Amino acid sequence: MTQLNRRTMLRGLVNGAKVAMALPLLDIFLDVNGQAMAATGQRIPVRFGTWIWGCGFVPERWVPTSEGADYTMPVDLEPLAPYRKQMAILTGFDVKLDGVANKPHVTGNLGLRTGVPVPNETVRAPTLDVLIGEAMGQGTRFGSIELSASGIERSYSFRGAGSPNPSETSPLALYQRIFGEGFQDPNAASFTPDPEVMVRKSVLSAVAEDRQRLMKTLGASDRQRMDEYFTAVRELEQRLELQLQPPARLENFTKPKAPEKTVVDGDIENVMINHKIMAGLLAQALACNQTRVFNMLFSDTTSNLRRSASSDTHHTLTHEEPVNPKLGYQEQSAWFAAQSMVACRDFVDALAGIKEGDGTLLDNTLLFAHSDCSIAKAHAVEGIPMMVIGGAGGRVRTGFHKAGRADSAARVGLSLQQAMGVQVEKWGTGSMDTNRTVTELVA
Numbered sequence: 001m002t003q004l005n006r007r008t009m010l011r012g013l014v015n016g017a018k019v020a021m022a023l024p025l026l027d028i029f030l031d032v033n034g035q036a037m038a039a040t041g042q043r044i045p046v047r048f049g050t051w052i053w054g055c056g057f058v059p060e061r062w063v064p065t066s067e068g069a070d071y072t073m074p075v076d077l078e079p080l081a082p083y084r085k086q087m088a089i090l091t092g093f094d095v096k097l098d099g100v101a102n103k104p105h106v107t108g109n110l111g112l113r114t115g116v117p118v119p120n121e122t123v124r125a126p127t128l129d130v131l132i133g134e135a136m137g138q139g140t141r142f143g144s145i146e147l148s149a150s151g152i153e154r155s156y157s158f159r160g161a162g163s164p165n166p167s168e169t170s171p172l173a174l175y176q177r178i179f180g181e182g183f184q185d186p187n188a189a190s191f192t193p194d195p196e197v198m199v200r201k202s203v204l205s206a207v208a209e210d211r212q213r214l215m216k217t218l219g220a221s222d223r224q225r226m227d228e229y230f231t232a233v234r235e236l237e238q239r240l241e242l243q244l245q246p247p248a249r250l251e252n253f254t255k256p257k258a259p260e261k262t263v264v265d266g267d268i269e270n271v272m273i274n275h276k277i278m279a280g281l282l283a284q285a286l287a288c289n290q291t292r293v294f295n296m297l298f299s300d301t302t303s304n305l306r307r308s309a310s311s312d313t314h315h316t317l318t319h320e321e322p323v324n325p326k327l328g329y330q331e332q333s334a335w336f337a338a339q340s341m342v343a344c345r346d347f348v349d350a351l352a353g354i355k356e357g358d359g360t361l362l363d364n365t366l367l368f369a370h371s372d373c374s375i376a377k378a379h380a381v382e383g384i385p386m387m388v389i390g391g392a393g394g395r396v397r398t399g400f401h402k403a404g405r406a407d408s409a410a411r412v413g414l415s416l417q418q419a420m421g422v423q424v425e426k427w428g429t430g431s432m433d434t435n436r437t438v439t440e441l442v443a
Contacts, residue, residue, distance in 0.1 A: 044356055044357055044364050044393065045289065045292055045364065046136070046292070046364050046365070046366065046392055046393040046395065046420070047286050047291075047292045047293070047294070047361075047364060047365040047366070048129065048132045048133070048136065048292065048293050048294075048365070048366050048368075048392075048416075048420050049129070049293065049294035049295060049296065049365065049366075049367055049368070050113075050129055050156075050157075050294075050295045050296065050367070050368045050369070050370070051296045051298065051344060051347055051367055051368070051369040051370075052109070052156060052295070052296070052297050052298060052299075052301070052369070052370060052371065052372070053298045053299050053303070053337075053340035053343070053344070053369075053371050054105070054298075054299040054300050054301045054302060054303035054305075054314070054315070054371065054372055055105075055299070055301070055302070055303040055314050055315055055318050055333070055336070055337070055371070055372070055373065055376040056318075056337070056371045056372070056373040056374050056375055056376045056380075056384070056385065057076065057337050057371065057374065057375075057385050058076070058329045058330075058333075058334045058337055059374065059375070059383070060074075060328070060329065061074055061075050061076040061329075061334060061337070061338070062074050062076045062077060062091075062337070062341075062385055063091045063383075063385075064077075064089060064091075064401040066401070067400070067401050067402060067403050068400055068401065069399050069400045071089070071400070071401040075338075076337060076338045076341050077089070077341060079341050079342045079344070079345040080341060080344060080345050080348065080387075080389075082345075083345075083348055083352070083362075083389060084399065085398065085399040086362065086389060086390060086391060086398050086399070087387055087388070087389050087398055087399070088387065088388040088389075088396070088397070088398045088399070088400055088401075088402065088440070088441055089386075089387055089400070089401040089402070090385075090386040090387065090388065090401075090402050090404065090412055090438070090441075091383055091385060091386075091401070091402070091403055091404065092383050092403040092404035092405050092406060092407075093112075093383070093384065093386065093404030093406075093407055093408065093409040093411065093412055094381060094382045094383065094384075094404070094406050094407070094408065094409060095107060095108045095111035095112055095117070095381040095382075095384060095408075095409050095432070096111075096117045096408060096430065096431040096432050097117060097118055097381070098117040098118065098430045098431050100117065100118040101118070102118065102379055102381055103118060103120055104373075104379040105301040105302045105372050105373065105379065106119070106120055106121065106301070106372075107119070107381050108371075108372045108373045108374075108379075108380075108381035108384050109156055109301050109370075109371075109372035109373075110123060110127070110156065110158075111381065111409065111432065112370060112384060112386070112409040112410070112412065112413060113127040113128055113129070113156060113158075113413070114126070114127055114128070114158075115128075115410040115413055115414075115427045115428030115429060115432050115433075116428070116429050116430075116432065117429065117430045117431060117432050121158075121162065121164070122162045123158070124160060125158075125429075126158060126159055126160065127156065127157050127158045128413045128416060128417060129144065129157050129293055129295055130144075130157060130158065130159050131417055131422055131424075132293065132416065132417060132420045132421075132422060133292070133293040134422075135417070135420060135421045135422040135423070136292055136293065136420065136421065139289075140289055140290060140291045140292055141182075141289075141290045141291065142178075142285075142290055142291040143291070143293065144157060144165060144291055144293035144294060144295065145168075145178070145282060145285060145290070145291045145293075145294045145295075146165045146166060146167040146168065146294070146295045146297070147167055147168050147169075147174060147278050147282060147294070147295070147296045147297065148167040148168070148169045148297040148300075149169075149271050149274050149275035149278060149296070149297065149298050149299070149343075150265075150266050150271045150297070150298070150299050150300060150303075150304055150305060151169050151264045151265050151266060151271075151304070152167075152169070152297065152299075152300040152304060153166070153167060153169055154167060154297070154300065155167040155295055155297060156295065156297070156301075157295045165295070167295075167297060168278075169264055170261075170262065170264045170274065171259040171262055171274055171277040171278050171281065172258065172259055172260075172261050172262070174278055174281050174282075175256070175258050175259055175281055176258075178281065178284075178285045178290055179255060179256060179258075179281075179284075179285075183255075185255055186253060186288055253284075253287060253288050256280070256281060256284050259277050259281070262274055262277070266304035266305055266306050266313065267306060267307070267308055268305045268306065268307060268308075268336070268339060269308055271298070271299070271305060271343075272339070272342075272343060272346070275296075275298055275343050275346065275347070276343075276346045276350075278296070279296070279346060279347045279349075279350035279351075280350050282294055282296070282350070283350040283351055283353070283354050283361060284354070286351075286354075286361060286365070287354050287356070287361055296347060298340060298343050298344070298347075299314065299340065301371075301372035301373075302315045303315045303318075303336065305336055305339075312332075314333065314336040315376070317330060317332050317333040317336070318330065318333045318376035318377050319376075319377055321333055330377070333376070333377075344369055344387075347367075348362065348367070348389055348390075351365055351367070351390065359391070362389075362390045362391065363390065363391040363393070364390075364391065364392070364393045365390040365391070365392065366388065366390050366391075366392035366395065366396060366416065366419065366420060367387075367388070367389040367390045368386070368387075368388055368412075368416055369386065369387040369388075369389060370384060370385065370386040370387070371384055371385050372384070382406065383404075384409060386409075386412055388416070388441060392419060392420070394443060395419045395420065395442075395443050396419050396441055396442065396443055397440060397441060397442070397443050398441075400440060402438060402440055402441070407434075407436075408428060408431065408432045408433075408434045409432070410427050410428035410432040410433070410434045411434050411436050411437060411438055412438060412441075413427055413428070414426065414427040414428070414434060414435070414436070414437055415437040415438045415441045415442050418437060418442055419441070419442050419443070
């Protein structure tokens with residue numbers, strides 16, 4: 001076993017996985033109807049992403065008082081009113097506990113993303129964005145792009161136990177990753193494959209060929225980990241193969257300019273600025289097929305957002321701020337919850353601002369927005385607020401409010417997966433297990 005030098009081999013693979021990968025061969029010249037690719041007849045690609053804000057909401061300011069299409073837009077959702085017909089508001093769905101103690105700010109968030117009751121960050125279950133990304137197939141430079149606007153270097157996208165996909169935390173770092181070294185302008189006059197990429201692809205191929213030899217020496221647990229790892233390696237190989245081919249020209253695309261360096265911290269003024277810039281860069285990345293899957297963390301589940309010159313974070317206020325007797329809720333905490341919805345509108349604006357065919361990037365995106373809890377003061381995982389925004393290329397129906405009435409939140413996750421092409425009839429474990437979709441949502 002010591003002759004295998006497993007650590008050295010894996011270190012080589014990790015270093016190889018960090019190489020810059022170029023654009024795929026994607027022909028998105030559109031047909032005369034503006035809905036499909038002229039060369040292949042395939043439709044414009046559909047994208048999937050999640051947008052997370054921490055520490056929940058104030059129910060009376062967020063939950064509509066009626067269901068269906070004719071609901072009254074609650075005050076905290078008013079910034080999103082221009083997208084009313086492109087939104088589905090989902091309330092009253094619970095993450096079940098199965099008799100196990102709630103893990104504050106973890107159970108709700110990962111529960112609705114994995115379908116597992118009371119998970120922690122070592123849960124052996126992929127998050128739904130990973131499952132959807134696998135079903136959508138390869139053909140992009142990045143399997144997914146994770147972003148964090150409030151300076152917290154983390155994400156809630158997991159392929160397996162203890163392996164979250166890393167997040168970019170600054171607009172400049174995001175720009176350099178996407179549009180810096182390794183980016184091939186689809187409208188450049190010429191194309192020259194990078195010889196270093198050819199070498200790296202050869203190394204990955206050679207390592208992959210040794211997989212069976214290594215697997216025979218490992219126990220069951222290590223084999224499972226290596227299966228997960230080599231799945232990622234195979235995906236990387238496919239993307240490196242695409243880098244050796246010239247990208248197709250892309251109409252209506254101009255490479256964005258690098259943003260100025262910004263302050264990255266939890267000050268909400270800085271967070272709103274960084275978030276808006278990152279949303280614009282991500283939208284451009286989606287438009288030129290750098291990725292089709294993304295995860296945007298506006299604020300961490302233990303929200304570190306704070307006002308300028310204040311040391312009280314949003315999270316601290318949810319626990320320590322007294323309830324305003326006239327309003328019936330925590331006024332300062334409610335302000336942060338409301339600002340989160342303004343930020344969500346900014347994000348949706350970025351998607352809606354890019355034209356694709358006879359519609360927009362938003363029309364071809366399914367955005368799943370959610371928090372980690374409902375009432376943060378109690379760490380409640382009952383009725384976690386969720387929204388589906390965008391057209392998903394016609395795969396979902398929107399323009400309504402649906403109350404879950406304490407049903408499993410996994411119904412939403414199952415619906416999203418089926419809408420995005422995952423071949424799954426039921427999803428979740430324990431009391432989260434369900435074969436019922438939200439029928440109003442799935443087209």
